[in-house]
Amino acid sequence: MKTFGIIVLPGSNCDSDCFYAVRDYLNQDAQYVWHEERNLDKYDVLMIPGGFSYGDYLRPGALARFSPAVDALVKEAEKGKLVVGICNGFQVLTELGLLPGALMRNKNLKFICKYVNVRVENASTPFTSRLKMGQTIKLPVAHKDGNYYVDEDTLQQLKKNGQVVLRYSEDVNGSVDRIAAVTNKQGNVVGMMPHPERACDPLLGSSDGMYILGSMLDHLLKGGF
Amino acid sequence: MENGNTTPLWRTLGLTDLEYEQIVSGLGREPNFTELAMFSVMWSEHCAYKNSKPLLKMLPSKGQRVIQGPGENAGVLDIGEGLALVMKIESHNHPSAVEPYQGAATGVGGIVRDIFAMGARPVVLMDSLRFGSLGEGRTNYLFDQVVAGISDYGNCIGVPTVGGEIYFQNCYQKSPLVNALCAGIVEQDKMQTGKASGVGNPVLIVGATTGRDGIGGASFASQELGEDAEEKLPSVQVGDPFMEKLLIEACLEAYETGFVVAVQDMGAAGITSSASEMAARGGVGMELNLDCVPLRAEGMAAHEILISESQERMLLVVEKGKEDQIKQIMEKWGLHAAVMGRVTDDGWLRVRYHGEVVAQLPAQLLAEGAPQYVREGIPSEHLKDIQDLDVAALQPPADLECTLLELLRSPNIASKAWVFEQYDHMVRTDTVIKPGMDAAVVRIKGKKQALAFTTDCNSTYCYLDPYEGAKAAVAEAARNLSMVGAEPMGITDCLNFGNPEDPAVYWQMQRCIEGIKDACQVLNIPVISGNVSLYNETELGPIYPTPVIGCAGLVDDVSRLSTMGFKDDGDLVLVLGEDKGELGGSEYLQMQYGLVRGKPPVVDLEREKALQELVRELIRVGLLKSAHDISEGGLAIALAECALCGERGIEVNLSTLQRPDAALFSESQGRAVVSISSDNLEAVLTTAEQYGVPATVLGTVGGESLLIRVNGEEVADVPLSQCADHYRWGLEWSMKGL
Numbered sequence: 001m002k003t004f005g006i007i008v009l010p011g012s013n014c015d016s017d018c019f020y021a022v023r024d025y026l027n028q029d030a031q032y033v034w035h036e037e038r039n040l041d042k043y044d045v046l047m048i049p050g051g052f053s054y055g056d057y058l059r060p061g062a063l064a065r066f067s068p069a070v071d072a073l074v075k076e077a078e079k080g081k082l083v084v085g086i087c088n089g090f091q092v093l094t095e096l097g098l099l100p101g102a103l104m105r106n107k108n109l110k111f112i113c114k115y116v117n118v119r120v121e122n123a124s125t126p127f128t129s130r131l132k133m134g135q136t137i138k139l140p141v142a143h144k145d146g147n148y149y150v151d152e153d154t155l156q157q158l159k160k161n162g163q164v165v166l167r168y169s170e171d172v173n174g175s176v177d178r179i180a181a182v183t184n185k186q187g188n189v190v191g192m193m194p195h196p197e198r199a200c201d202p203l204l205g206s207s208d209g210m211y212i213l214g215s216m217l218d219h220l221l222k223g224g225f
Numbered sequence: 226m227e228n229g230n231t232t233p234l235w236r237t238l239g240l241t242d243l244e245y246e247q248i249v250s251g252l253g254r255e256p257n258f259t260e261l262a263m264f265s266v267m268w269s270e271h272c273a274y275k276n277s278k279p280l281l282k283m284l285p286s287k288g289q290r291v292i293q294g295p296g297e298n299a300g301v302l303d304i305g306e307g308l309a310l311v312m313k314i315e316s317h318n319h320p321s322a323v324e325p326y327q328g329a330a331t332g333v334g335g336i337v338r339d340i341f342a343m344g345a346r347p348v349v350l351m352d353s354l355r356f357g358s359l360g361e362g363r364t365n366y367l368f369d370q371v372v373a374g375i376s377d378y379g380n381c382i383g384v385p386t387v388g389g390e391i392y393f394q395n396c397y398q399k400s401p402l403v404n405a406l407c408a409g410i411v412e413q414d415k416m417q418t419g420k421a422s423g424v425g426n427p428v429l430i431v432g433a434t435t436g437r438d439g440i441g442g443a444s445f446a447s448q449e450l451g452e453d454a455e456e457k458l459p460s461v462q463v464g465d466p467f468m469e470k471l472l473i474e475a476c477l478e479a480y481e482t483g484f485v486v487a488v489q490d491m492g493a494a495g496i497t498s499s500a501s502e503m504a505a506r507g508g509v510g511m512e513l514n515l516d517c518v519p520l521r522a523e524g525m526a527a528h529e530i531l532i533s534e535s536q537e538r539m540l541l542v543v544e545k546g547k548e549d550q551i552k553q554i555m556e557k558w559g560l561h562a563a564v565m566g567r568v569t570d571d572g573w574l575r576v577r578y579h580g581e582v583v584a585q586l587p588a589q590l591l592a593e594g595a596p597q598y599v600r601e602g603i604p605s606e607h608l609k610d611i612q613d614l615d616v617a618a619l620q621p622p623a624d625l626e627c628t629l630l631e632l633l634r635s636p637n638i639a640s641k642a643w644v645f646e647q648y649d650h651m652v653r654t655d656t657v658i659k660p661g662m663d664a665a666v667v668r669i670k671g672k673k674q675a676l677a678f679t680t681d682c683n684s685t686y687c688y689l690d691p692y693e694g695a696k697a698a699v700a701e702a703a704r705n706l707s708m709v710g711a712e713p714m715g716i717t718d719c720l721n722f723g724n725p726e727d728p729a730v731y732w733q734m735q736r737c738i739e740g741i742k743d744a745c746q747v748l749n750i751p752v753i754s755g756n757v758s759l760y761n762e763t764e765l766g767p768i769y770p771t772p773v774i775g776c777a778g779l780v781d782d783v784s785r786l787s788t789m790g791f792k793d794d795g796d797l798v799l800v801l802g803e804d805k806g807e808l809g810g811s812e813y814l815q816m817q818y819g820l821v822r823g824k825p826p827v828v829d830l831e832r833e834k835a836l837q838e839l840v841r842e843l844i845r846v847g848l849l850k851s852a853h854d855i856s857e858g859g860l861a862i863a864l865a866e867c868a869l870c871g872e873r874g875i876e877v878n879l880s881t882l883q884r885p886d887a888a889l890f891s892e893s894q895g896r897a898v899v900s901i902s903s904d905n906l907e908a909v910l911t912t913a914e915q916y917g918v919p920a921t922v923l924g925t926v927g928g929e930s931l932l933i934r935v936n937g938e939e940v941a942d943v944p945l946s947q948c949a950d951h952y953r954w955g956l957e958w959s960m961k962g963l
Contacts, residue, residue, distance in 0.1 A: 010559060011467050013383025017654045020670060050652075052381040055467025111376045111647045142380070142649045198654050203668070203783070205659075 002220045005033040005043030007069050007089075014050035014086065014197065021197035022047075026213045035067040044220050045082045046073050048089030050142070050195060060103065060145045061091030074098065080224070082126055082216060083189040087143050090181075090191030099184055099191045100158065101150035106143070107174025113142040115205060117169035118180045118194055122162045125183055126219035127190045130211045136169060137208035139194035146193040148175035148182075161185055166192060187225070234258075238265035239448065244596060251590045259576070259584045262528035263591060266494035267501060270759050273595035276725040277757040280738045288751035290714050298342040298419050298489060300753025301411075302715045304779055305674060309413045311345040314353075314406040314680070314719040314775040316758035320461040321374075321403040325367045329374030329403050330464040334536050336407040337384060338490030341473050342539065344417035344480055345409030348653060349667055350379050352389040352405050353680040353719065353773045357398030359636050360962035364393075367401050368960070374464075375405070376647040381466035382473065385656055386648035387665035390680050390773075393636045393959075396688075399763040404719040404756075406680060406775040410669065417480060419489040419499075421507035421568050426486055427548045428511060428566035430496070431555050432472045432538040434521035438463050439495075439534025449724055449762045468537040468560075475558035476539060482554070484547035491538040497531045497591070499540040500566070501574055504588035511588065513566035515578040527583040531576065542568060600725065602732030612689055614809050614823030621886045622817060626941040629861055629931075630951050632890070635816050638858045639955025658788060662870075663708035663854055668783045675786075677711030677778040683857065685810045686825035688769035691733040693825050694810075695740030695772045697894055700828045701856055702776035703748050707837035708852045708897060710787050710844035711778030716745065718755040718774055723767020725759050733770040734759075741772060747830035748837075750776065787844045789853035790871030791900050794927035796850055798867075798877055799909065800860060802836050802896030803919050806883040812857045813890035826894045832918070833895040839916040840897055848905050848912070855896040861889035861941075863898045864923075865931055865948055874945050877924030878934040885935040900926055 004022045008015045015032060022030035033040065040046060048070075054063035064070050070092065077083045077098055085093040093099040106112055115138050123133040131137065150158065155177060158164050166181035173193075181192035196209030219225075235245040238261060248264050249255055256264060270276060286294035292309055293301035299313035317332025333350060340347045352375055357364040379386045384407070421428075439462035479485055487507065489499040496513070504511045515530045525533075543551050548564055555562035569575070574591060576584040587594075622628045632638055645660035657675060658666035664679040681702040687694030703713040718741065723730040745752060761768045780786060791798070808814050809823025843849045851871065855863040860879070868875050881888040901909050906922070913920035931948060933941040 011381070011470055013381075013470065013652060017652065020654065024670075051383060052467060052470070055381070055465070057467070110373075111380055111649070113380075113649045113651060114646050140651050142651060144377075144380075195651075198651050201654070203657055204651070204654060 001029050002044040002217060003029045003031060003042060004045045004047060005031055005040060006047045006049055007033045007035065007073065009035045009053035009064055009067060011053045011055055012049050012051035014195065018047050018049045018197045021200045021213060025200040025210060026217060028217065033069055035069045038068045038072050040069065040072045040076050045084065045216060046076060048085040048092050050087030050089060053088055053092065061088060061095040064092040065096055077189050080186065080188050082219065085191040086195055086197065087193055090193055091145060093189060093191040098189050099182055100154050101148055101182065103145050104147040104149055105145050106147050111144040112173060116141050116172050116194065118166040119169055121164045121167050125165055125187055127212050127215050128165055129215040129218055137211060138206045139196060139208055140198045141172060141194050143193055146173045146175065148179045150176055158182060165190060166194065235261060238262065239269060240265055244268055247596060251594055259528040259531065260586055262532055263497045263584060263586065266532050267497060267591050268595040272494050272498060274757055275595050276598050276759060277720065277734065278597050279599050280735055283738055283742045284752040285742065285745050286751050286753060291751050291753055294753050295755065298339045300715060300717060301343065301416065302753060302777065306672060307413050309411050309416060310408055310676060310777060311340050311343045311411055312408040312715065312717050312777055313339050313754040314404055314717045314773065315756045316719050316721060317403045317405065318400065318721065318758050318761055321371055321401055322399065324461040325370035326374040327461055327463050329371040330378035331462045331536050332403050332405045333375055333378045334464045334466065334469050335492045336405045337382060337469065338492065338539065340407045340409040341476055342417065342419065342488050342490045343411065344415050345411035346477060347384045347407050347409040347473065348655065349408045349678055350384050350386040350405065351678055351680050351775065352386065354389065354391045355397040355402035355771060356393050358395055359393050359959040364398060365960050371401065371403055372644050372647055378464055378466040380649040382470045383652050385650045385652050387650050387656055387667065388660045388678060391641055391644060392684065394684065394769060396768045399765055400761045400768050402721050402761065402771060404773050406717060408678065408777060415480060417485060417488050419487055419503050419506055421487045421503040421509050421511065421542045423486055424509065424568055424570045426542050426545050426568045427564045428513065428568065429541040429543060429548060429551060429562055430518055430538060430565045431541060431562040432560055433465065433468050433535055434519045434561060435530055435533050435535045436521035437525065437529055437533060440529060440532055449760045462534045462536050464536050471558045471560055472537050472539065475555050475560050479551050479554045482550055484544045484551060485541055486544060487542040489540050491540060493534060495531065495533045501588045501592040503540065503542065504574060505592035508572065510569035510571045510573040511566050512569050513576045515576060517563050517565040519561040519563055527576065527578040600731045601728055602735040603728035604732050605729035611822045612824050616808055619818055621884060625885060625889065626943055628817060629941050629943065630947065632812060632816055632858050632862055633865055633948055634951035634955030634958060635812065636956050636959040637812055638862055640952050641956065642953065643956050657783060658709055658786060662788055663705040664711065664778065666709055666780060666786060673782055675780040675783040677706045677709050677780055679705040680773055680775045681705060682771055682773045684769035684771040685821055687737060687771065689810045689823065689825045691736035691770045692740040693827055695737035696744040696828050697826065698772055698774045699741055699744035699748065700833045700894055701854065702774040703750060704837055704854045706776055706778035707840045708787065708854050710785060710841060711780045712841060713748065713750045713776050713778045715751050715753040716774055716776050718752055718772060720755065720757045721761050721768060721771040721773065722759050723762035730767050737770050737772045744830060748834055785844060785847065787849050787852045789851055789867050791867050791873045791926040792850040792871055794873060795903065796900045796926040797903050797906060798875055798923045798926060799899050799901065800896060800921050800923055801839065801899060801913060801918050803893065804860065804881065804883065804888065804891055804896065805893045806887040806891050807893045808887055808891055811859065811890060811892045813859065813886065826892050828894040835916045836895045836897060836918050839913055839918045843909060843912060848909050849899050849901060851900045853898045855898060856892065859890040859892050861933065867898055868931055868945060869949055869952055873926050874928035874930045875924060875926055876928060876932040878937060879923060880936055885940050888935055
C-alpha cells in the first residue's frame with residue numbers, strides 16, 4: 001500500500017476528487033495534508049490538487065508558496081519524491097519554480113470546462129508508463145488560466161529533455177505548442193492542466209485518468225527510477 | 226418622523242403610511258431611526274412576501290418525502306438510507322440588472338449559504354436566466370457578465386453548476402432574471418435549523434467582516450427599476466467566493482462538534498433578518514452588541530451594521546461554554562468569529578451600540594408582523610387579443626429545411642455550450658449526466674441511488690395564459706426528470722413577476738400559482754421551498770410572468786439512466802403522446818412570423834402523468850435506448866437534438882392531418898421522442914398501450930442527415946454536419962448580430 005498525500009490549501013477544491021480517485025479507484029492509501037504541516041516524510045507521492053488556493057488572489061498559485069506544507073513539498077521534490085500538480089497545482093508548481101514556464105489566462109479569456117483529447121509525448125515518465133507514445137486519451141479540463149507559456153529556448157530544452165508529457169490534440173487554451181503537461185528535468189515532478197482524478201470511472205464519461213494514476217503506482221512498486 | 230421636506234421618512238424607506246401605523250401600534254410608540262431602518266428592510270416585499278404569502282398558501286407542500294417544507298432556510302426531502310436532500314432557488318434579478326457580474330455572483334453565494342445553513346454540503350448549482358434579445362450591446366453585456374459572475378463564483382467554491390436554462394425575450398431587456406438553485410446532501414440526523422433556543426446561549430457572527438455594501442438591498446429589490454437604477458449601485462453586494470469556500474468548510478466542521486444550536490446565513494437585510502427570524506422561529510429573544518461585530522469600514526452607524534448585506538457571513542447560536550471551540554474552528558479556516566450577543570427569553574430583539582440601547586423590538590413583529598395584501602386580480606384587456614391566432618391566415622414557409630435550420634440556431638433553442646463550458650460542471654466527480662440534456666444527474670458516492678435536477682419555464686406560454694403556462698412549466702420539469710429515468714420528488718419555485726399593485730400583474734401571479742398547484746396535485750409533487758421576486762418592471766412594462774420550476778428527482782439505480790442521444794443505426798424512432806397541432810406561443814411562430822400570440826399548448830395532466838410513468842417504466846426495464854421530451858421547436862427540433870447528441874442521422878415519416886409546418890413545430894405537451902432496438906418494438910407498444918399512451922413509429926436511426934417526410938413527401942434532408950454547425954454556434958452568431 002502506497003501513501004498519497006494530498007495537500008489541502010485554503011481554497012483547494014479538487015482535494016476530495018483526488019482523495020476518492022486514489023482510495024476508491026487506485027485502492028491506495030489517500031491522506032489529506034493540511035497546509036500547515038511541515039513534515040511530509042511519510043508520503044510516497046505528494047499531490048497538489050486543483051481549486052483556487054488563496055482565492056487565486058495576486059496570481060493563480062502565487063500565494064501557495066507561503067504555506068509550510070508547500071515549503072516542505074519543495075524539499076521532498078528536491079529529494080526525488082514524486083510530486084503531481086493538477087490544474088491549480090500546476091500553477092503552484094510553476095510559481096514555485098519547480099517547473100518551467102507560466103500559466104496565463106486562457107486565450108478566449110474564459111473558464112473552459114470540457115473533455116479534451118491529449119496525446120502522449122513521452123511514455124517513459126513515472127506518470128505515463130502505462131501509456132504508449134502517441135496514444136490519445138480523453139481527460140477533462142476545467143480552468144481559466146491554463147494557457148502555458150515558455151520562451152522559445154526553454155521550449156527547445158523541454159522537447160530535447162523529453163519534459164513535454166502531454167499535448168492537446170487541438171488548441172484548447174492557447175498554450176505554447178499545445179502543451180498540457182510538463183515534468184521537471186529530473187522527471188519526478190509533473191504539472192498538468194487536465195484532471196486525471198476526474199476520469200477514473202466510465203460512468204462519468206472517461207476512465208483514462210487511471211493510466212496516469214496507475215503509472216505512478218507502478219513506478220513506486222518497482223522502487224523508483 | 227419627517228426628513229426636512231414633506232415626505233415622511235418611512236415613505237422614503239419604502240414603507241406605506243398604513244404599514245407605519247401598524248409599526249407604531251405594534252410597538253406602542255414611534256420607532257427610532259435605527260428601528261425604522263430595520264422595519265423597512267424586514268417589511269419589504271423581498272423579505273416579507275407581503276403580496277404573495279396568501280397565494281403561496283395554496284401550493285401543496287406535504288408529501289411522503291418532505292422533511293421540511295417552506296419556512297426554513299431551504300426545503301428538505303428524504304432520499305433514503307438516512308440521507309436528505311436540501312434544495313432552494315432564489316432570485317437575484319434587481320442587483321443583476323444594475324451590476325450583472327456581482328449581482329449574479331452574490332446570487333450564487335446567497336443560495337449556497339441557505340443550503341449549508343441546513344447542515345448540508347452543497348453538491349449542485351443551477352441557474353435559470355432570462356435576458357432581452359441578443360445582439361444588442363447592453364443585452365450582450367448583461368449576458369456575458371452574468372455568466373462570468375456565476376462562473377467565477379461557482380467554480381471557485383467547488384460546487385458544480387450542472388445545468389439550468391436561458392431564454393431571450395424583449396420583455397427582459399431591462400429586467401434580466403437571474404435565479405440560482407442550489408441543492409445539498411446531509412445525513413438526516415445532522416440537519417441544522419434556523420430556530421434559536423437555549424436562554425443564555427451565545428450568538429456568534431462568523432465569516433467576513435461587515436461593511437457598507439448592500440445597504441438597503443432588500444428594499445431596492447422591492448421596487449421597480451427606474452431611470453435612476455444605476456444610482457442603486459451601492460445597494461449591490463460584492464462577493465468573495467474564496468471566503469465562501471472557507472465558510473462552507475468551517476461551518477460543516479463546526480456542525481460536527483454538535484455544539485451548534487441554530488444557524489442562518491446573512492442574506493437580505495443582514496443581521497436584522499437572521500437575528501429576528503432565528504429568534505421568532507424559536508419563540509425567544511436576542512440581545513445583540515454591535516460593538517462586537519468585526520467591521521471593514523470606519524464610523525458605521527448602528528442601522529448600517531444592522532442592515533448591511535455584506536456577503537459570506539453566518540449567524541450561529543452555539544451551546545453556552547462552547548463558543549471557544551467554535552471560534553477555534555473558524556480561526557483554523559482563517560475566518561472571523563465574534564460573540565455578538567445572547568439568546569434571551571423575552572422575545573425581544575435588543576440591540577446595543579456604544580453602550581446605548583439603539584433598538585428594542587419584538588422579534589416576532591419584525592420578522593413575521595408585516596401586513597399581507599390580498600388584491601383583486603383583473604386580466605389585462607389585451608389578453609383576448611393576444612390569444613387570438615388564425616393559423617390558416619399564415620402562409621407556410623416555402624422551404625421547411627431552411628426553417629428547421631433557422632430554429633436550430635435561434636438562441637432559445639441553440640446549444641448553450643458557450644455558457645455551461647464556462648461553468649465547472651464536473652468538480653466533485655459525481656456529475657453523471659452533464660448540462661445540455663433533459664436533466665442533470667449526480668450520483669451519491671457509494672450509493673445506488675442518484676439525483677436528477679432541472680429548471681423549467683416557458684414564459685411566453687405564461688404571458689399568453691398564465692394558468693396553462695405555469696401548469697406546463699411543472700409538467701415539463703417533471704417530464705424532463707422522467708426522460709432520464711428519475712421520479713420527481715419535490716419542487717422549489719422562483720416566481721418572477723412585475724408590480725403586484727397592477728391588477729393585471731396580480732392576476733398573472735394568481736393564475737400562475739393556481740396552475741402550479743393543479744399540476745403539482747395531479748403529478749403528486751410537493752413544493753418544498755421557493756422565492757418570489759416582484760417589481761420586475763421598467764418603463765418598458767412588466768416582464769412576462771416567469772414562474773421558474775426547479776425540480777429534483779430520484780433515480781433508483783444510477784446504472785439505469787437514459788440520455789437523449791440516438792445510440793445505434795437501425796434502431797427505431799418512436800414518438801410517445803399525441804400531437805394536437807398547437808402553434809400558439811411556439812418558437813416557430815416567433816421566429817418565422819415574429820408573432821407572440823395564440824393560446825399556448827394545453828397540458829392534459831392525466832395524460833402527462835401517464836406519459837411520464839410510461840417513460841420511467843420503459844427505462845427501468847431497459848427497453849429504451851434514448852428518450853427526449855418535446856418542447857420548444859416541437860417534434861422536428863427534438864428529433865434533431867437526439868440526432869446531434871448521438872451523432873447519428875435519421876430517416877422518418879410523419880403521418881399527420883396537420884399542415885406540415887404544424888406537424889414539425891407544434892409544441893403540444895406530454896410527448897417524447899424515444900429510440901429502441903427493433904427487437905423490442907412489440908414490448909414497447911404493449912407497455913404503451915397499458916399506460917394508455919399513443920406510440921407511433923416514425924422511422925429509423927442511421928445515415929448522415931436528418932431526412933424528414935410528412936405523409937410520404939420529403940420536407941427536409943439536411944446534412945447532420947450543417948445542423949451541428951447551426952446548433953453549436955447559433956448562440957454566438959446571435960451575440961454577434963448574425
